[in-house]
Amino acid sequence: MRLASLGSWLYARAENVLAAMLVAMFAAFLLQIVFRYLLNLPVGWTNEISVVLWIWIVLFGAAFVVREExxxxxxxxxxxxxxxxxxxxxxxxxxxxxxxxxxxxxxxxxxxxxxxxxxxxxxxxxxxxxxxxxxxxxxxxxxxxxxxxxxxxxxxxxxxxxxxxxxxxx
Structure with a gap:
């Protein structure tokens, strides 16, 4: 029972990490829009962070969050x-x-x-x-x-x- 509760807790934390990465990616995407279209100052780091976070979201999610079913x-x-x-x-x-x-x-x-x-x-x-x-x-x-x-x-x-x-x- 104790191992199952630890597993549930770790699974919930993995979901939290995945959600935080998704929020960060979305924030970088919004910043990219603001800098490019509102401020007319295109920046590359927002695109780069979005790509890096997307790679991590997909692989981290597949490793720790997505269940077999x-x-x-x-x-x-x-x-x-x-x-x-x-x-x-x-x-x-x-x-x-x-x-x-x-x-x-x-x-x-x-x-x-x-x-x-x-x-x-x-x-x-x-x-x-x-x-x-x-x-x-x-x-x-x-x-x-x-x-x-x-x-x-x-x-x-x-x-x-x-x-x-x-x-x-x-």
Whole structure:
């Protein structure tokens, strides 16, 4: 029970971080409009911060906030399959994701660490810092799918998709 409450608390904080990044990106976007069209002083840093925050929002959100049932996927065959077939399809997919991300991880680490030589044009952010979120994303995906595969293997089969319950995640 204590682990579940800690997980809920961490999930809520991840949502808070994601919301703060979205607010900051929106504020930078509004500043860009004000500087460019009202003050006639185009600035580049607002565009750069918007792009950086968008990268972080997508990858941080996919790593820590978006739940498995909220993922977008093509699932006509999966939804029509029975519990045993769904379990097998999920395990094959999870094994493929873990293997592909795991195999590519050393090269990704090398590339991200190599990018310390480059910096963004306006904010002077090192690219290794900027793209470090991708390393976090890859590790989170690997851990998530190992955990989900374990649950699928030793627990119940993945749930059948119910389009009546599809929504925004709320």
């Amino acid at each position: 909220e993922e977008i996927r093509f699932d006509l065959i999966y939804a029509a399959a029975g519990p045993t077939a769904r379990r097998a399809m999920f395990l094959v997919s999870a094994a493929a994701l873990v293997a592909l991300y795991g195999i590519s991880f050393p090269a990704v680490v090398d590339y991200v660490t190599f990018m310390k030589v480059e910096r963004t044009a306006y904010l002077d952010i090192r690219f290794d810092w900027l793209f470090s979120i991708y390393l976090v994303f890859v590790m989170a995906v690997i851990v998530r799918y190992l955990w989900l595969a374990w649950q699928s293997l030793f627990g119940s089969a993945p749930d059948e998709f119910d389009p009546a319950k599809a929504g925004s995640g709320v």
